[in-house]
Amino acid sequence: MGEALMLARCGVSYVGLPLRLPVHRPDVTDEEARAIVAALAGSGAQAVLITYLSDAEEALALCRYLGVSGLQLHGNMPLAHAARLRAAAPELFVIKSLVIGTAPEADILAQAQAHAPLVDAFLTDTFDPASGASGATGKVHDWAVSARLARALPRPLILAGGLDADNVAEAIRTVQPGGVDAHTGLEDTQGRKDEALLRRFVTQARAAFAALGAAGLAKDCDSA
Template sequence: MQNLIQVAGIKDRREAQMLLKIGVDWLGFPFRLPVHKEDISEAAAAAIIASLEPPHAGVLITYLADPREILQLCQKLGTGKVQLHGEIALSQLHQLKEIAPQLFVIKSLIVKPGNFAHLRSQVKQFGSLVDAFITDTHDPRTGADGATGKTHDWSVSRRLVAISSRPIILAGGLNPANVRSAILQVRPAGVDVHTGVEDASGRKDARKAAAFVAEARAAFTLAGSSEWASR
C-alpha cells in the first residue's frame, strides 16, 4: 500500500464515499472523547466501516485506556484498527495485545514544548506493543490533544521518525497548503487530517480534501518515502 492518508471526523456515509473516491485510505471515527463531541453515532460508523473494502479501513480514535473497553468498542464498530489518543499505561497495552493480538494499534505521541525526551522514551517503551505511532498537537487553551487545527514543532516529529522502529503518521494542523512541506520535512509514513479539510460548517469539503490528497501524494513521491506496511 502507498503511503497512508487518513481523514478523521467522518460525519456520514456521503462524506465517507466522497473521501474514498478522491483517494483517502483510512477513515477515522473519534469516540469516547473527553473534550470534543462525537461526529456520528456508533451505529452509523459501524455501517460505514462494514461497507469498506481493503485497503480502505475505518479506525477507532479514542481516549479509552481500559483494554476490554477498547476491544468491546472495536468489536461494536467492526474495526480491527484503533488509534489510542489518551494516556495509557504500558501494562494496559500489554493486556490489550494479549486479549486482541490481531488488533492494529496506533499510539499517539502528543507534542508539547520541551517534551521530546518524554516522547523518545515512549517510542522506545511502546514500540514493541504498537503497530504505528501518530504525532499530534496539544492545545493548552482547550486541553485538546488532536483536532486542534494547530501545527506543532515538526522537527520533533522528524527526530521521532528517525528513531522509531514503527511507522509514524503525522497529524496536527495539516491542510492543503502545508502538507507538502510537512511531509518533506518530517518524512512520515502517513498523514492524518481532520479540521484542515473542513468548510465553515464543519463538514469535509471535497475541493479541500482533493487538494490535500494531491499535495500529499506528490510530496510522498518527492520524498521517496517507503510504502506503508499494513495488515
C-alpha cells in the first residue's frame, strides 16, 4: 500500500493492479488490492484493474468488489462481452491492450477499430516469445507500429513496453501517444518501485508531452 501512495506522490495518474493473470503471479490478493484502492482515494491517482478475464460479468464483478474506476483488458474479451461491459458500466474507464508481436499489424489495427466504440483508450505493449508474456516483459517493441496505430485510432493510445526514465522522452517524441505506462523499468534490484526513478520518469514524460503541446498521463503497475 505504501508503494501505491508513493506512486501517487510522484505524480502518476493511474495505478495498475494486475489480477487474474495467466503468466505472472499476482503481487497482491484481491483483498489487498481493495485496500490499496481505498487508500488511493483523494490522492490524485486512480486505480485500474489489469486483467486477462474475458467474461464481462466476471470482470465487472471484480471491478465493483475492488472499487476501481478503470479496467485494462489485457486478454481477448470477445466483442459481445465488451459491449455488455460497456452497457453495464458506462462510467468505467476501459483500456484495451494491443500486444505488438502477437499478430500482423493490420490484424491488430482491425481488432482495435472493432473495439473502439466500446473502450476509452488503447494501450500497446510487448509480447515476449521466450516467456509467452504479453506485457511486464521489460522489452520495447517497434515504436513505429505504435506511432501508426496512434495516428489511425479514434481513441487515445497509451504506450507501454520497456519504458524507463532514460527512454520515455524519446518514446513520446516518436509515438506521440496520449500517455505512457511503465512497470519493470522503474523497479530496483529487489523488484520494488524506486522513488528516484519514478520521479525522473514523470519529469521526463511531462517535459516531453509539454514539448508536443499535450498534457499526457503516466500509468504504473503497483505491486504492494
